[in-house]
Amino acid sequence: xxxxxxxxxxxxxxxxxxxxxxxxxxxxxxxxxxxxxxxxxxxxxxxxxxxxxxxxxxxxxxxxxxxxxxxxxxxxxxxxxxxxxxxxxxxxxxxxxxxxxxxxxxxxxxxxxxxxxxxxxxxxxxxxxxxxxxxxxxxxxxxxxxxxxxxxxxxxxxxxxxxxxxxxxxxxxxxxxxxxxxxxxxxxxxxxxxxxxxxxxxxxxxxxxxxxxxxxxxxxxxxxxxxxxxxxxxxxxxxxxxxxxxxxxxxxxxxxxxxxxxxxxxxxxxxxxxxxxxxxxxxxxxxxxxxxxxxxxxxxxxxxxxxxxxxxx
Amino acid sequence: xxxxxxxxxxxxxxxxxxxxxxxxxxxxxxxxxxxxxxxxxxxxxxxxxxxxxxxxxxxxxxxxxxxxxxxxxxxxxxxxxxxxxxxxxxxxxxxxxxxxxxxxxxxxxxxxxxxxxxxxxxxxxxxxxxxxxxxxxxxxxxxxxxxxxxxxxxxxxxxxxxxxxxxxxxxxxxxxxxxxxxxxxxxxxxxxxxxxxxxxxxxxxxxxxxxxxxxxxxxxxxxxxxxxxxxxxxxxxxxxxxxxxxxxxxxxxxxxxxxxxxxxxxxxxxxxxxxxxxxxxxxxxxxxxxxxxxxxxxxxxxxxxxxxxxxxxxxxxxxxxxxxxxxxxxxxxxxxxxxxxxxxxxxxxxxxxxxxxxxxxxxxxxxxxxxxxxxxxxxxxxxxxxxxxxxxxxxxxxxxxx
Numbered sequence: 001x002x003x004x005x006x007x008x009x010x011x012x013x014x015x016x017x018x019x020x021x022x023x024x025x026x027x028x029x030x031x032x033x034x035x036x037x038x039x040x041x042x043x044x045x046x047x048x049x050x051x052x053x054x055x056x057x058x059x060x061x062x063x064x065x066x067x068x069x070x071x072x073x074x075x076x077x078x079x080x081x082x083x084x085x086x087x088x089x090x091x092x093x094x095x096x097x098x099x100x101x102x103x104x105x106x107x108x109x110x111x112x113x114x115x116x117x118x119x120x121x122x123x124x125x126x127x128x129x130x131x132x133x134x135x136x137x138x139x140x141x142x143x144x145x146x147x148x149x150x151x152x153x154x155x156x157x158x159x160x161x162x163x164x165x166x167x168x169x170x171x172x173x174x175x176x177x178x179x180x181x182x183x184x185x186x187x188x189x190x191x192x193x194x195x196x197x198x199x200x201x202x203x204x205x206x207x208x209x210x211x212x213x214x215x216x217x218x219x220x221x222x223x224x225x226x227x228x229x230x231x232x233x234x235x236x237x238x239x240x241x242x243x244x245x246x247x248x249x250x251x252x253x254x255x256x257x258x259x260x261x262x263x264x265x266x267x268x269x270x271x272x273x274x275x276x277x278x279x280x281x282x283x284x285x286x287x288x289x290x291x292x293x294x295x296x297x298x299x300x301x302x303x304x305x306x307x308x309x310x311x312x313x
Numbered sequence: 314x315x316x317x318x319x320x321x322x323x324x325x326x327x328x329x330x331x332x333x334x335x336x337x338x339x340x341x342x343x344x345x346x347x348x349x350x351x352x353x354x355x356x357x358x359x360x361x362x363x364x365x366x367x368x369x370x371x372x373x374x375x376x377x378x379x380x381x382x383x384x385x386x387x388x389x390x391x392x393x394x395x396x397x398x399x400x401x402x403x404x405x406x407x408x409x410x411x412x413x414x415x416x417x418x419x420x421x422x423x424x425x426x427x428x429x430x431x432x433x434x435x436x437x438x439x440x441x442x443x444x445x446x447x448x449x450x451x452x453x454x455x456x457x458x459x460x461x462x463x464x465x466x467x468x469x470x471x472x473x474x475x476x477x478x479x480x481x482x483x484x485x486x487x488x489x490x491x492x493x494x495x496x497x498x499x500x501x502x503x504x505x506x507x508x509x510x511x512x513x514x515x516x517x518x519x520x521x522x523x524x525x526x527x528x529x530x531x532x533x534x535x536x537x538x539x540x541x542x543x544x545x546x547x548x549x550x551x552x553x554x555x556x557x558x559x560x561x562x563x564x565x566x567x568x569x570x571x572x573x574x575x576x577x578x579x580x581x582x583x584x585x586x587x588x589x590x591x592x593x594x595x596x597x598x599x600x601x602x603x604x605x606x607x608x609x610x611x612x613x614x615x616x617x618x619x620x621x622x623x624x625x626x627x628x629x630x631x632x633x634x635x636x637x638x639x640x641x642x643x644x645x646x647x648x649x650x651x652x653x654x655x656x657x658x659x660x661x662x663x664x665x666x667x668x669x670x671x672x673x674x675x676x677x678x679x680x681x682x683x684x685x686x687x688x689x690x691x692x693x694x695x696x697x698x699x700x701x702x703x704x705x706x707x708x709x710x711x712x713x714x715x
Contacts, residue, residue: 120670123673127667128667145667157444157447158446160443160444162444181433182431183370184449188510190660192368194367195672196431199358199361241359243432246360
């Protein structure tokens with residue numbers, strides 16, 4: 001544990017110059033973070049999904065002192081640590097996506113798929129590609145589209161059994177055990193931010209490589225082991241259509257990570273630092289600064305859904 | 314062991330005589346056999362084997378459900394109105410049959426929508442933990458209450474219980490009057506399931522529930538006409554001819570009213586300066602890959618030809634029956650065109666190519682599994698209907714009523 005802690009130690013404030021040694025430290029730190037991000041799957045494969053895999057981050061509960069020159073991730077980590085010290089009902093999680101920085105690498109999409117172990121056909125954060133203008137004056141824009149975590153979510157009142165609801169922190173959650181799979185919420189979402197889980201696996205009909213560490217069977221075991229959504233494990237036993245199969249699924253801002261003081265997977269993975277996350281109720285948080293930018297916009301504002309995902313244009 | 318004397322009372326078995334109505338259960342059994350593979354796929358593989366996806370999450374089955382609801386509630390609304398409000402007592406002989414038909418169609422509708430659920434065996438949650446802010450919850454409750462009223466009516470009309478004739482009639486009348494507002498509400502709510510969805514501009518209009526109501530009454534009237542032509546107890550009597558002619562005219566006018574209601578939505582949606590997503594969806598109906606389902610199946614075979622026949626040859630039961638059959642069968646194209654094209658219109662640009670998978674595309678075409686399940690459900694309905702006509706006093710009661 002201490003080793004991991006050491007690896008994830010972030011550079012001290014006030015040392016913005018990146019010399020070779022610092023670069024290596026960052027690299028090792030990054031590897032540590034990656035190892036940390038990879039830990040849940042490993043733990044879950046060992047059947048220990050109930051153990052808090054983010055305990056390391058939580059130990060760093062103290063809010064680090066910052067001088068304003070840090071990387072956005074460092075600052076957001078500090079913001080997050082501060083937000084977690086507030087009562088739950090006073091937090092208002094929000095996301096800002098800087099469209100000028102997004103290069104359309106889809107790393108966030110893949111990070112999300114890996115983090116939540118999303119099966120084929122289920123996606124929480126696709127990156128939409130828009131082409132504007134006519135040749136030769138053509139430009140492309142990439143629009144990552146997580147769940148908007150609307151303040152007035154149209155998906156919530158349409159659920160006939162109350163299986164989807166807004167929690168105290170403003171996140172629209174799913175109760176997989178309650179959902180009957182009518183998919184009304186999917187039709188009601190103006191952002192197509194919900195997908196249905198049809199029970200597929202990536203390893204279906206793939207060749208079996210017996211005796212190898214990475215074979216069809218091993219990969220299949222991984223796919224069927226629990227993910228960590230909503231802080232509990234939902235495994236996918238073979239031959240059973242158990243939840244979340246048959247349910248609607250959606251982005252939840254990686255609540256299982258956030259609760260443990262770790263930023264959502266899409267935020268930490270963004271290579272262009274285009275995605276920001278934090279407590280919009282905290283005036284000192286980076287997210288609050290960005291939300292107040294004049295060049296901020298939200299998707300389909302005219303519908304009055306009041307999304308908590310903002311775009312910088 | 315003590316000796317026992319067994320007295321065997323020999324009863325003379327009636328030889329099995331085929332009736333025309335047996336065609337229903339025979340055809341039903343065949344359809345069920347054909348559809349069995351689709352049902353197996355559905356029950357073992359969930360919704361995975363269907364062509365449904367996350368961008369077009371509702372398809373053939375939801376469209377078929379609405380179609381059945383239109384037929385079921387529409388026919389009962391028209392019948393009850395004619396019998397008890399208009400005072401067309403000549404329709405009385407059809408009462409048991411209309412109620413029984415409505416019951417069977419209702420069972421089929423509930424089965425289809427049950428099979429459309431991703432976690433179908435949690436359907437009871439809508440009854441135990443309903444959220445009445447959801448139109449689906451309201452619809453399910455209304456539907457089940459309607460089923461109870463219908464069952465009570467059916468039981469009474471088939472002579473279940475030891476009620477006097479007057480008591481039976483009085484209760485039948487009370488239940489019929491209860492079923493009227495319930496039926497109206499059920500149709501309006503089933504339209505509102507779509508109408509309240511602000512995310513889908515083509516659905517999101519207050520005209521849609523009204524269009525549902527008019528269409529349901531038109532489809533129901535056509536079904537009533539078909540049932541009259543097929544099952545009127547005594548086709549020699551003048552009342553038969555008169556009823557067919559009246560129902561033919563009524564159905565013709567109701568079909569035209571349906572065109573009017575749908576036309577309002579269509580024309581306002583086509584307006585150039587309107588909502589582009591709405592226009593795109595309506596253009597998909599009119600000129601998309603399934604244009605023929607609208608123009609040929611619905612407009613030509615479902616409205617134009619029947620209206621022509623009903624107004625020109627409506628007095629002749631054979632032609633009236635053909636017109637009604639055409640209308641009843643082709644009405645399914647309307648509900649499918651309400652459900653699918655709207656969902657097949659992307660809500661955001663670039664969504665189709667953002668993350669590629671079979672279940673993330675907008676080109677929905679019902680696959681074999683979905684059609685086979687429909688065949689199975691129709692077969693089951695046909696079999697129950699045929700067996701009901703043979704073993705329950707449905708037609709006998711109709712003759713008694715006459």
